[in-house]
Amino acid sequence: MEFKQVVGRRRSIRYYQPWRPVEREKIQKILEAARLQSQHGNASDIRKAVVVIKGETPEDVRKALVEALYSQPQAEQAPVHIVWTIDMSGWEKLRDRLLELLKVRALTPSYGWSEQFVDTVVMPTPDFNVLAGDRTFAEWLSAFESGLAVGSALLAAVDEGLGTQLLTGKREEIRKVLGMPEYVTPTQVQIVGYPAESPEAGGQRPRPDFESLYFSGKWGVSFKRDPRVVEQLQSEGMIQTPAPLPWRAQEVRALAATFGLPE
Amino acid sequence: MTDAAETTATAFYDFETVQRYAAGLEELPEQERAQRLGLLQEFSAMVGRTPDEMVDELFDKATHKYRKRGFYAGRIREFSTKAPGTWAEQNFRGNVIRSFFIANGYRIPLDKPPWM
Numbered sequence: 393m394e395f396k397q398v399v400g401r402r403r404s405i406r407y408y409q410p411w412r413p414v415e416r417e418k419i420q421k422i423l424e425a426a427r428l429q430s431q432h433g434n435a436s437d438i439r440k441a442v443v444v445i446k447g448e449t450p451e452d453v454r455k456a457l458v459e460a461l462y463s464q465p466q467a468e469q470a471p472v473h474i475v476w477t478i479d480m481s482g483w484e485k486l487r488d489r490l491l492e493l494l495k496v497r498a499l500t501p502s503y504g505w506s507e508q509f510v511d512t513v514v515m516p517t518p519d520f521n522v523l524a525g526d527r528t529f530a531e532w533l534s535a536f537e538s539g540l541a542v543g544s545a546l547l548a549a550v551d552e553g554l555g556t557q558l559l560t561g562k563r564e565e566i567r568k569v570l571g572m573p574e575y576v577t578p579t580q581v582q583i584v585g586y587p588a589e590s591p592e593a594g595g596q597r598p599r600p601d602f603e604s605l606y607f608s609g610k611w612g613v614s615f616k617r618d619p620r621v622v623e624q625l626q627s628e629g630m631i632q633t634p635a636p637l638p639w640r641a642q643e644v645r646a647l648a649a650t651f652g653l654p655e
Numbered sequence: 656m657t658d659a660a661e662t663t664a665t666a667f668y669d670f671e672t673v674q675r676y677a678a679g680l681e682e683l684p685e686q687e688r689a690q691r692l693g694l695l696q697e698f699s700a701m702v703g704r705t706p707d708e709m710v711d712e713l714f715d716k717a718t719h720k721y722r723k724r725g726f727y728a729g730r731i732r733e734f735s736t737k738a739p740g741t742w743a744e745q746n747f748r749g750n751v752i753r754s755f756f757i758a759n760g761y762r763i764p765l766d767k768p769p770w771m
Contacts, residue, residue, distance in 0.1 A: 410771055463764065468771070641682065652743065652768040654750035654757060 396630035398551050403593040405555030407647045408469040408585035410446075418552040419443060419472060422584065425548035426541035433522065433533045434489050437482030439541045442570045446471040456569040461561035461581060465653055470557075470583035475570060476542050478534045478577045483523045487515060538579055545582060555587030589647055595635030667696050672706040676758040694751045698734050702727075710759045727756070728764050735766070742769055 393401070423441065431439075444454055457475070461467040490499065490510050499505035518525020522533050542558070549556035558580040566578040587593070603614035625631040648655045667673060673695065680688045699706055715722045735749035746766060753763045 465765065468767070648750075649743070651771075652746045652750070653765065654754040 393551050394629070396625065396628045398547050400596070400625075400628075400630040400632050401591060402546060402550045403555075403591075403597065404557040405585075405587045405589060405593055406466045406557060407588040407651070408466060408471070408555060408583070409588045410469040410471065410585070412471070412586045413447060414445075414472045414554060414584055414586070416445075418549075418554060419445070419474075419584070421552060422474065422545045422548045422582075426545040429541045429544035431537055431540070433486075433537050434493065435483050435486050435522075435534070435537060436489060437485045438479050438534050439482075439538045440477050440479050440576070442475045442477070442572070444473040444475065444570075453569060457561075457566065457581075460565040460569060461559050464559060465651060466557060467559055467561075467581075467583060469588070469651070470555075470585040472584040474545065474582040474584060475566060475578050476538060476545075476580050476582060477572065478531075478538050478579055480530070480534065480575045480577075483521075483530065483534075486521055486523070487511075490514065535579070542580055542582060549582075549584050553586075554584055555589075555591075555593075556582055556584050558582055588650065589643060592633070592637055594640035594643065595637045596632040597635055664692075664696065667699070667706075668692070670706045672710045672755070672759045676706075676755045679754075679758050691751045691754075694748055695755050698731075698752050701734060702730050706755070710756065710761065713756065714761050721761070724763060727752075731763060732766060 423443070426439070426441070427436075443449075444457055446454060454473075457473055458464075458467045467473070487510060491507060493499040494505055494507065494510070514520040516524055518529065522530035546556055546558070559582075561578075561581060563578050566572075566581070567574075567576065570578070572578065602617045606615040607613050608615040622631060645655055647653070668677065673692070676695070677688070677692060680691060683691075695706065699709065702709065704712070709727070712723050713721065713727060731749040731752050734752065735745040738745055738748055746768070749766065753765070756763050
């Protein structure tokens, strides 16, 4: 699928076909997309995931995970759960990862990079090596790194024709159920499956006004939104019909009846 | 507890929790609205509590924890299965009550369809 269409078609899908498994290769593609996403902090070892697959993972584990997600209906319906985590021990491999980047000439001497620079400047400097400084910044950057990967995984799922959504749950229970060590924090659970609702899922969701979010040159000075660009993105499928589509209420009622859910 | 069975329909609609639930039914045809409110009144009589009492005792606002969730889950299941009909028809009765609680901010566990 074309990139702009993938971005435009992505929705948080809340109804899934529980009877239809997701092909294992599609799950792998989602994980590959996460792995290749930008890693600004160069600590790629911090963002890891545990995949729980209906019919493959022991049912008692899956059941406990769904319960830890507050037994939300979509968590029960979706056949795949990707439990994204932050593994803080991954920061300990930062030096090795930087040296790898030097070796493959991604980091170059032209910009001052050398093994000596890594050891004498980067590793002791909190702005580069978060473990050398404030723990709060380390956690903040770790969350940012993880979010980058998960964002990529969401789009990859859409590109594979799947529905996907992020859920949060009881983190401590999720950690225990999936056998995670204490230095690992489960962050978001990405559920994946074939949608039971239409791909539009009622239309593109509301967002704050563009010009209230982005500024030009100075905080508070709006970055002007060009209507011609908006038109172009509409024709290319990134900007789509906003929710609610006229038939959404009937769709929700039909889905509720299908799954025995309250309306 | 109030003798909810003796509450007239008009008085029943005056409960704050019922009004909150009814506000979400406005798009439904009048007959369906009446059916759902009737089922809620029937359930209220069955458990011997007014709608406001049901919501009030379900959740402990001081501890932010459910207090009688198991009780209501069980009574809703009983309310569903005491009527004749298919699983979907029975479940519809229970879901009306679950929707009432949802409209007032609280979730009651669902019963999954047999095919799930």
